[in-house]
Each structure stands twice: as structure tokens, then as C-alpha cells.
Amino acid sequence: MASPAIFILEVSYYPVKPSISVSREDYLKAILEAASEGHTVISATLAHWLAVSPPAVSMALRRLRRDGYVEVKADGVVRLTPKGHEAAYRTALRHHLIERMLSEVFGMPWYEVHDEAERIEHAVSPAFEALLSRKLGVKGSCPHGNAVLPESPETRKRRGVRPLADAPAGAAYTVTSLYERDPGLLRFLHRTGIEPGGTVRVLQRNYDQTLGIETPAGRFTVGPAAAEKVQVRRAPADRRRRGR
Ligand SMILES: [Zn+2]
Structure with missing residues (x-):
């Protein structure tokens, strides 16, 4: 009598599996990255970060909790277990x-590497990971200027780094890092000549929160959605000229 019940449980479990195309590792990485960027991680944060539906997130979180990867307390905040x-x-x-x-190693442009890495990262064996660590070291920054984990706005501020969106006009800035999870943003920044380590001069700040900027690629107008995702610090030459 018990076997039909087990059978029903099994068929009702498996059909939902393929609807989640985002892997367990993607969820765990998104939780860690969002938290280290200073966000309070709730279900909606993950739906937004991973571009998946809220029901898909609930289902994934149930599974992650069952397998001991996360805790979700009554306040809805998602926390990673050790x-x-x-x-x-x-x-x-x-x-x-x-x-x-x-x-x-391969000279792939910085605005293309993120998506490629998203695909390859799940297939890397521990042995290959160790080889890469030995060859490249774990300290340096990625082609977008980011460390292994992103920084919170407070940590950036302490280093004199702020979003381009907050940078006063009439000064030149060095781009320190870019938000890398949005391929459309990266292509847009590339077209406007904004790149990690590059220089951006803010010519004017407009009433509609857009910025007039000048880069080696020319003059452009950039809106706040993009300018908030570019981190800058005052360019050294600019600081010298102003006697700071
Ligand atoms: Zn990166």
C-alpha cells in the first residue's frame, strides 16, 4: 500500500526540477555577493539579481534550506550557513x-568575460581551480576591477571611491570598478569609453540626473542607472593640478 504514495511523491517532485535553470551555485553566489555588497538578502533580492520568478526563488530556497546551505528566519532574511x-x-x-x-591569458575583452565565466565556472574541477590559483594568485582584481567578493559602499567610501553618479562636475576621475552582472550595461559602458582603469571627466550634472561626460571615446550623456554602477576616484593628475 505504501508504494503508490511514494510513486506519486516522486512524479510530483521531478517535473518541477527543470523549471529552475539557475543552479544551486548561482543562488549561493548571489546570496554571498549581495550580502557582501551590503544588501539585506530577502527572496525578492534574489529574484531581482538572478532574474528569476519569485515562485522559483521560494522553491530553490526551500531546497537550499533542506540541504543545509541557508537559513531563512521569520524576518525573511536569507543567511548562508557555514x-x-x-x-x-x-x-x-x-x-x-x-x-x-x-x-x-587569452586577451578576451573585459566586457565579454563575465558571461563566459558564468558558463565555465560550474565545470571547473578542484584540480584546475588549484592550477588557476597558483598561476594567477587570488589577490588581484578581475577585469572589471572587482575582488573575489564585492565591497560595500561604506568600504569603498573609506578608500575614497564613490559612484560616478555622485561625482562632482569639473573634475577627472579614474574608473576603479564596474558592476559586472549586467552584460547590457557592460556593452553600453564600453561604447561610451568607460572602462576599468580608464579616465572619465564629468563636464556637467544635469537637472534630469544625467551627466555630461568626456572619455577617450568622446563626449556622452550618461543616465543615473549606469552612473550608479561605475565606481570612481579622483584622477591623480587632477588632484595634483588642484594642489591636493
Ligand atoms: Zn569581474
């Missing part, structure tokens, strides 16, 4: 190393 943190960090580290391999 096991979840370890798995998330390893995925973030593999992503970082692969981006650097594609850029430093």
Missing part, C-alpha cells in the same frame, strides 16, 4: 579566476 558560505565562496573564487584567465 556550509553554504563555503560553497558560495568557492563559486565566486572560480568565477574570479576564470575571468582573469580569459582576460590575462
Whole structure:
């Protein structure tokens, strides 16, 4: 009598599986990255970050909780367990190393490496990860100027780094890092000549929150959605000229 019940449970479980195209590692990495950027991670944060539906997130979180990777308390905040943190960090580290391999070894442009790394990171064996670590080191920054884990706005501020959206006009800035999870944004920034390590001069700040900027590629108008995702610090030459 027990076997039909088990059978029903099995068929009702498997059909939902293929609807989640985002892997467990993707969820864990998104939770870790969002938290280290200073976000409070709730279900909606993940739906937004991973561009998946809220029901898909609920289902994934149930599974991650069942398998001991996350805790979700009554306040709805998603936290990684030590096991979840370890798995998330390893995925973030593999992503970082692969981006650097594609850029430093193969010369792939910085605005293309993120998507490629998203695909490859799940297939890397521990042995290959160790080889990459040895060759590239884990300290450096990726082609977008980011460390293995992103920084919070407070940490950036302490280093004199702020979003381009907040940069006063009439000064030149060095681009320190870019938000790398949006391929459309990266292509847009590339077209406007904004790139990691490059220089941007803010010519004017407009009433509609757009910025008039000048880069080696020319003069452009950039809206706040993009300008908030570019981190800059005052260009050294600019600081010298102003006697600071
Ligand atoms: Zn990167």
C-alpha cells in the first residue's frame, strides 16, 4: 500500500526540477555577493539579481534550506550557513579566476568575460581551480576591477571611491570598478569609453540626473542607472593640478 504514495511523491517532485535553470551555485553566489555588497538578502533580492520568478526563488530556497546551505528566519532574511558560505565562496573564487584567465591569458575583452565565466565556472574541477590559483594568485582584481567578493559602499567610501553618479562636475576621475552582472550595461559602458582603469571627466550634472561626460571615446550623456554602477576616484593628475 505504501508504494503508490511514494510513486506519486516522486512524479510530483521531478517535473518541477527543470523549471529552475539557475543552479544551486548561482543562488549561493548571489546570496554571498549581495550580502557582501551590503544588501539585506530577502527572496525578492534574489529574484531581482538572478532574474528569476519569485515562485522559483521560494522553491530553490526551500531546497537550499533542506540541504543545509541557508537559513531563512521569520524576518525573511536569507543567511548562508557555514556550509553554504563555503560553497558560495568557492563559486565566486572560480568565477574570479576564470575571468582573469580569459582576460590575462587569452586577451578576451573585459566586457565579454563575465558571461563566459558564468558558463565555465560550474565545470571547473578542484584540480584546475588549484592550477588557476597558483598561476594567477587570488589577490588581484578581475577585469572589471572587482575582488573575489564585492565591497560595500561604506568600504569603498573609506578608500575614497564613490559612484560616478555622485561625482562632482569639473573634475577627472579614474574608473576603479564596474558592476559586472549586467552584460547590457557592460556593452553600453564600453561604447561610451568607460572602462576599468580608464579616465572619465564629468563636464556637467544635469537637472534630469544625467551627466555630461568626456572619455577617450568622446563626449556622452550618461543616465543615473549606469552612473550608479561605475565606481570612481579622483584622477591623480587632477588632484595634483588642484594642489591636493
Ligand atoms: Zn569581474
